[in-house]
Amino acid sequence: MNISVTPSYDVVKYERILDKTAVVIDALRASATMITAISNGCERILPVEDTEVAMDTYKLTEGDKLLCGESRAKKLPGYDLGNSPLEYTRQMVEGKIIIYCTSNGTKAVKSAFDANKTLIGTFVNASMVAAKILEEGRDTVLVCAGTKHCFSMEDMLAAGCILDKMKGMEGIFGLDDYGLLALRTYRSYRNNLMEMMQGTRHYEYIKSLGFEEDIKYCFSEDICDILPVYEEGVVVDEKSLRRD
Numbered sequence: 001m002n003i004s005v006t007p008s009y010d011v012v013k014y015e016r017i018l019d020k021t022a023v024v025i026d027a028l029r030a031s032a033t034m035i036t037a038i039s040n041g042c043e044r045i046l047p048v049e050d051t052e053v054a055m056d057t058y059k060l061t062e063g064d065k066l067l068c069g070e071s072r073a074k075k076l077p078g079y080d081l082g083n084s085p086l087e088y089t090r091q092m093v094e095g096k097i098i099i100y101c102t103s104n105g106t107k108a109v110k111s112a113f114d115a116n117k118t119l120i121g122t123f124v125n126a127s128m129v130a131a132k133i134l135e136e137g138r139d140t141v142l143v144c145a146g147t148k149h150c151f152s153m154e155d156m157l158a159a160g161c162i163l164d165k166m167k168g169m170e171g172i173f174g175l176d177d178y179g180l181l182a183l184r185t186y187r188s189y190r191n192n193l194m195e196m197m198q199g200t201r202h203y204e205y206i207k208s209l210g211f212e213e214d215i216k217y218c219f220s221e222d223i224c225d226i227l228p229v230y231e232e233g234v235v236v237d238e239k240s241l242r243r244d
């Protein structure tokens with residue numbers, strides 16, 4: 001079993017993702033937001049690549065729906081919710097269909113559409129993701145979303161955190177160089193991840209907008225006991241797909 005990590009979702013087309021497990025990681029904040037929404041009972045999420053598609057999808061979708069997401073990390077005019085995971089409370093999202101558009105995260109989800117299984121993962125559900133990768137036993141690509149087509153520190157640290165949760169299993173899988181970098185960086189800074197984040201682009205931008213609470217939440221490990229999967233264009237709770 002081989003595991004590789006990408007610096008941004010753009011690289012996915014060069015990776016051979018077919019027949020692999022993919023994990024989409026947008027640590028600040030799209031992965032945490034989707035995981036929180038599913039955890040709080042949202043029926044499904046429809047990730048879309050841009051605002052035009054978001055509006056068309058919203059109009060065509062029947063049922064109890066919310067139009068959600070961001071541009072430059074800010075809630076868009078006319079949208080029901082922005083991209084703060086803390087907005088996605090049970091009261092707000094339970095039973096709802098979420099049409100969701102973000103700058104990098106939803107594009108990263110769509111880039112992984114032809115994987116055998118596409119999971120949404122980050123710090124908040126790291127152990128669940130790690131266990132699932134091992135259970136599936138397939139070659140795996142951790143798709144770091146990145147920011148504006150470039151490497152983003154927080155995604156690499158989240159990839160390292162997921163790899164770390166496979167404790168002691170490194171011996172049984174092959175890890176590429178970027179994966180080793182992610183794992184070793186996470187292990188070196190695990191007790192002070194914010195030190196590692198100082199001066200990084202998206203983190204500083206999010207902080208400048210006053211989203212400190214989001215940052216704390218997004219870097220909290222294993223606070224959500226949920227595994228969202230992307231299948232046939234929608235993100236749902238993995239449990240809802242199990243057929244006994």
Ligand code: MLT
Nearest residue numbers: 029030073102103104105
């Ligand atoms: C994205 O998809 O780029 C984001 O999650 C940006 C944000 O923090 O809102």
